[in-house]
Amino acid sequence: MNRPRLPEVLTVxxxxxxxxxxxxxxxxxxxxxxxxxHVALVSDLEQVGGCxxxxxxxxxxxxxxxxxxxxxxxxxxxxxxxxxxxxPAEATVNRSAVALAERLRIPLFIIDExxxxxxxxxxxxxAAPGAARAxxxxxxxxxxxxxxxxxxxxxxxxxxxPGATVALVGEDGRLLAGRSAAVDGDVSVPxxxxxxxxxxxxxxxxxxxxxxAEETVTTILRLARTQLAANAARPRLSLARRGAQERLxxxxxxxxxxxxxxxxxxxxxxxxxxxxxxxxxxxxxLGAPAVAPEVATAGVLAGWYEEFxxxxxxxxxxxxxxxxxxxxxxxxxxxxxxxxxxxxxxLALTAGLGEPGDLRGSLHEAALAASVGVRGRPGTVxxxxxxxxxxxxxxxxxxxxxxxxxxxxxxxxxxxxxxxLVQTLGAVLDCGGSTTxxxxxxxxxxxxVSGRLERVRARGVDFDDPEHRLAIHVACFTLAGTGDAGxxxxx
Amino acid sequence: xxxxxxxxLPALAAGAHLLMSGAGQADIExxxxxxxxxxxxxxxxxxxRPDDVPEDTVCAAVGLVGSVTAxxxxxxxxxxxxxxxxxxxxxxxxxxxxxxxxxxxxxxxLLPVAAAALLGLPLVDCDGMGRVFPxxxxxxxxxxxxxxxxxxxVGATGDTVVLDAAxxxxxxxxxxxxxxxxxxxxxxLYPTTTxxxxxxxxxxxxxxxxxxxxxxxxxxxxDDIAVRLAAQTASRVLGTGRVVDLEHRTRxxxxxxxxxxxxxxxxxxxxxxxxxxxxxxxxxLLALVxxxxxxxxxxxxxxxxxxxxxxIDIEAVTVGREVQVVTVPAAPVWHTPQGLALVGxxxxxxxxRHPREGRVRHPGEVRS
Numbered sequence: 001m002n003r004p005r006l007p008e009v010l011t012v013x014x015x016x017x018x019x020x021x022x023x024x025x026x027x028x029x030x031x032x033x034x035x036x037x038h039v040a041l042v043s044d045l046e047q048v049g050g051c052x053x054x055x056x057x058x059x060x061x062x063x064x065x066x067x068x069x070x071x072x073x074x075x076x077x078x079x080x081x082x083x084x085x086x087x088p089a090e091a092t093v094n095r096s097a098v099a100l101a102e103r104l105r106i107p108l109f110i111i112d113e114x115x116x117x118x119x120x121x122x123x124x125x126x127a128a129p130g131a132a133r134a135x136x137x138x139x140x141x142x143x144x145x146x147x148x149x150x151x152x153x154x155x156x157x158x159x160x161x162p163g164a165t166v167a168l169v170g171e172d173g174r175l176l177a178g179r180s181a182a183v184d185g186d187v188s189v190p191x192x193x194x195x196x197x198x199x200x201x202x203x204x205x206x207x208x209x210x211x212x213a214e215e216t217v218t219t220i221l222r223l224a225r226t227q228l229a230a231n232a233a234r235p236r237l238s239l240a241r242r243g244a245q246e247r248l249x250x251x252x253x254x255x256x257x258x259x260x261x262x263x264x265x266x267x268x269x270x271x272x273x274x275x276x277x278x279x280x281x282x283x284x285x286l287g288a289p290a291v292a293p294e295v296a297t298a299g300v301l302a303g304w305y306e307e308f309x310x311x312x313x314x315x316x317x318x319x320x321x322x323x324x325x326x327x328x329x330x331x332x333x334x335x336x337x338x339x340x341x342x343x344x345x346x347l348a349l350t351a352g353l354g355e356p357g358d359l360r361g362s363l364h365e366a367a368l369a370a371s372v373g374v375r376g377r378p379g380t381v382x383x384x385x386x387x388x389x390x391x392x393x394x395x396x397x398x399x400x401x402x403x404x405x406x407x408x409x410x411x412x413x414x415x416x417x418x419x420x421l422v423q424t425l426g427a428v429l430d431c432g433g434s435t436t437x438x439x440x441x442x443x444x445x446x447x448x449v450s451g452r453l454e455r456v457r458a459r460g461v462d463f464d465d466p467e468h469r470l471a472i473h474v475a476c477f478t479l480a481g482t483g484d485a486g487x488x489x490x491x
Numbered sequence: 492x493x494x495x496x497x498x499x500l501p502a503l504a505a506g507a508h509l510l511m512s513g514a515g516q517a518d519i520e521x522x523x524x525x526x527x528x529x530x531x532x533x534x535x536x537x538x539x540r541p542d543d544v545p546e547d548t549v550c551a552a553v554g555l556v557g558s559v560t561a562x563x564x565x566x567x568x569x570x571x572x573x574x575x576x577x578x579x580x581x582x583x584x585x586x587x588x589x590x591x592x593x594x595x596x597x598x599x600x601l602l603p604v605a606a607a608a609l610l611g612l613p614l615v616d617c618d619g620m621g622r623v624f625p626x627x628x629x630x631x632x633x634x635x636x637x638x639x640x641x642x643x644x645v646g647a648t649g650d651t652v653v654l655d656a657a658x659x660x661x662x663x664x665x666x667x668x669x670x671x672x673x674x675x676x677x678x679x680l681y682p683t684t685t686x687x688x689x690x691x692x693x694x695x696x697x698x699x700x701x702x703x704x705x706x707x708x709x710x711x712x713x714d715d716i717a718v719r720l721a722a723q724t725a726s727r728v729l730g731t732g733r734v735v736d737l738e739h740r741t742r743x744x745x746x747x748x749x750x751x752x753x754x755x756x757x758x759x760x761x762x763x764x765x766x767x768x769x770x771x772x773x774x775x776l777l778a779l780v781x782x783x784x785x786x787x788x789x790x791x792x793x794x795x796x797x798x799x800x801x802x803i804d805i806e807a808v809t810v811g812r813e814v815q816v817v818t819v820p821a822a823p824v825w826h827t828p829q830g831l832a833l834v835g836x837x838x839x840x841x842x843x844r845h846p847r848e849g850r851v852r853h854p855g856e857v858r859s
């Protein structure tokens with residue numbers, strides 16, 4: 001892509017962004033796009049009258065002694081077409097001088113260092129504009145390469161681009177790193193992921209927007225893209241690998257006689273399993289989109305660690321297991337209910353909690369509670385101790401009941417809307433035969449439910465027969481738990 | 492030849508007020524009453540031009556040196572002019588044939604009238620400043636080589652000081668004497684002959700002060716003042732606006748001058764809005780409009796109340812007050828290189844050139 005070449009002269013804005021003017025305090029920021037061709041150190045006011053156009057005037061005492069002297073220098077600088085005026089810290093700067101600088105559109109700065117040395121620094125930067133920009137780019141590239149996190153890279157950009165605030169914003173508009181003030185900034189650079197797909201944008205807001213500042217900032221934001229994409233991919237890859245390793249370790253620990261090696265590894269990971277724990281079994285809510293297990297694991301682990309910090313989460317069977325070294329299950333339950341919905345990942349999660357005890361026992365109960373919780377809305381957390389009679393349903397051997405249930409209801413399942421009919425029938429039976437309550441639960445009109453029941457009857461399922469009713473109810477419950485009839489039946 | 496009458500005194504006082512360039516007027520009512528009483532008793536004082544009298548007529552400038560405020564608090568006994576002149580005559584060994592004026596500003600415009608009335612001498616229409624400057628050697632007399640001393644000074648405590656010294660030394664010695672004499676000394680100084688006055692004095696200074704005073708007193712409103720003043724003195728209005736800032740000790744003070752530096756910032760009403768910065772040290776010394784030097788000492792810079800046309804002293808300026816900034820050109824002698832060296836901006840610590848000196852032109856100037 002052809003980009004316009006940057007002019008061979010630095011502007012006041014550039015010198016303020018990444019040159020010696022960045023060290024100065026800006027009091028009046030008018031016309032920052034003015035080019036700076038020369039630098040003059042002025043100790044006598046009459047020298048100001050001799051300066052060439054586009055000169056940065058560095059005032060030495062006594063040329064800035066008294067408010068009148070500064071105003072006089074500003075006026076003459078304007079008459080001479082100077083680029084900016086830089087006064088020493090001892091200069092008397094008052095409101096009228098700042099107002100005059102703004103009215104004359106002469107940028108005014110104050111420095112807290114020796115004016116002579118400062119003028120030399122400024123002259124060196126002005127003499128080699130390409131060097132100043134390249135130096136900034138090189139400095140940024142070196143600093144970015146040392147960073148190993150998104151936050152670190154964006155932090156470098158925020159530090160190294162004086163006057164600019166930078167943010168990394170996801171495709172969905174979410175702030176991933178940096179300062180929220182920059183989200184609607186002037187400069188935006190797309191950041192693809194490692195596969196080249198759109199992933200995020202780097203956005204910068206410029207303190208004093210100008211064409212040259214925009215060019216320079218864009219160049220440096222582009223420098224950061226590859227490192228950002230690589231850093232973004234790294235946690236996902238490492239999380240998937242870590243998940244696989246820990247799954248094996250947990251399986252080993254849950255055997256009757258876990259080996260010493262497994263226990264040593266668990267200790268190394270900081271897993272506290274010796275004391276009473278409360279196990280948590282996390283599962284995707286029914287109806288969640290099907291995602292490849294390793295991808296789901298990476299996403300869920302990333303979201304979990306973001307919300308719960310170092311709290312372990314280990315893939316196990318068709319979900320993920322965590323445990324809390326606590327004895328108050330209701331407290332843990334409350335924490336989970338509050339924070340589980342905040343876990344940011346593509347899958348809607350539910351969870352079940354076991355009673356406090358050893359991990360194996362507690363995990364068994366947590367899995368049972370989770371099999372009930374999974375039928376609830378995303379974010380549902382069921383506690384085994386609070387299940388009551390529902391524990392019977394949770395304990396049903398669903399894997400064995402599944403084939404029988406599909407056989408019993410095969411007439412319904414063969415219909416084009418079989419899953420809908422099964423879910424509707426289950427809802428009516430759950431509601432004690434009330435079509436009104438079932439309709440409310442499914443979110444459809446009562447007549448829709450009545451119509452569906454007619455089609456159920458037409459397919460030979462007689463759910464009014466007391467001898468069949470419990471069996472049909474259990475079959476519907478089982479199919480709902482396996483997902484065969486778990487899709488949304490409200491349409 | 493003309494004369495100064497009782498009726499002229501208010502105009503003389505008003506003109507003297509404007510020519511103070513913003514310095515505090517203090518209370519001159521007492522002096523005004525006293526001089527009026529003297530003129531009622533002795534009759535009008537002849538006001539002569541230097542060539543109206545023989546050129547070998549011995550004369551000396553008279554006036555108050557020190558603080559006018561101190562003089563208002565510790566008033567003159569009434570015999571100081573006579574005692575000072577007699578002491579000087581004794582030192583010179585000859586009698587004065589006329590008196591001249593040190594400066595036609597503040598009470599020093601009125602006191603020579605009192606001296607002339609008391610001594611029965613004519614008053615020469617001439618002074619050494621054409622306004623007021625802080626130091627007694629900042630005069631056209633000194634510029635022309637007329638020695639400041641011998642001088643004779645009389646204070647409120649009845650002491651008489653007779654001094655022979657070089658000009659700048661005389662300033663310091665007399666200032667020390669003022670400090671131990673209650674804050675002021677009535678002084679007779681710059682003894683010379685009337686023949687030197689056409690080249691050494693600012694001839695017509697008393698008449699000018701009277702004309703300025705009449706312009707102020709007779710005008711219908713502030714616009715009328717501007718027209719009348721311009722006709723009499725070629726004055727200019729720099730702008731009318733509101734005081735938005737007062738700053739004190741804004742630049743290093745020169746120890747030779749009494750009072751501390753201060754600044755007044757005025758934002759003008761007219762569009763485009765301008766910022767007028769006034770730099771002061773006892774008197775108003777510089778006026779910058781948007782940073783560009785518009786007027787500078789030795790020209791008079793003064794503030795006039797746009798509502799009632801009265802002269803505003805620096806001490807009476809407050810933020811929010813409305814003022815009209817006016818400049819009155821100094822006597823031509825002050826615009827010479829020697830004059831500007833003695834009382835130009837550089838003499839008051841401002842490292843810039845007076846507008847009359849012109850700017851140093853640099854090649855390739857882009858704006859003017």
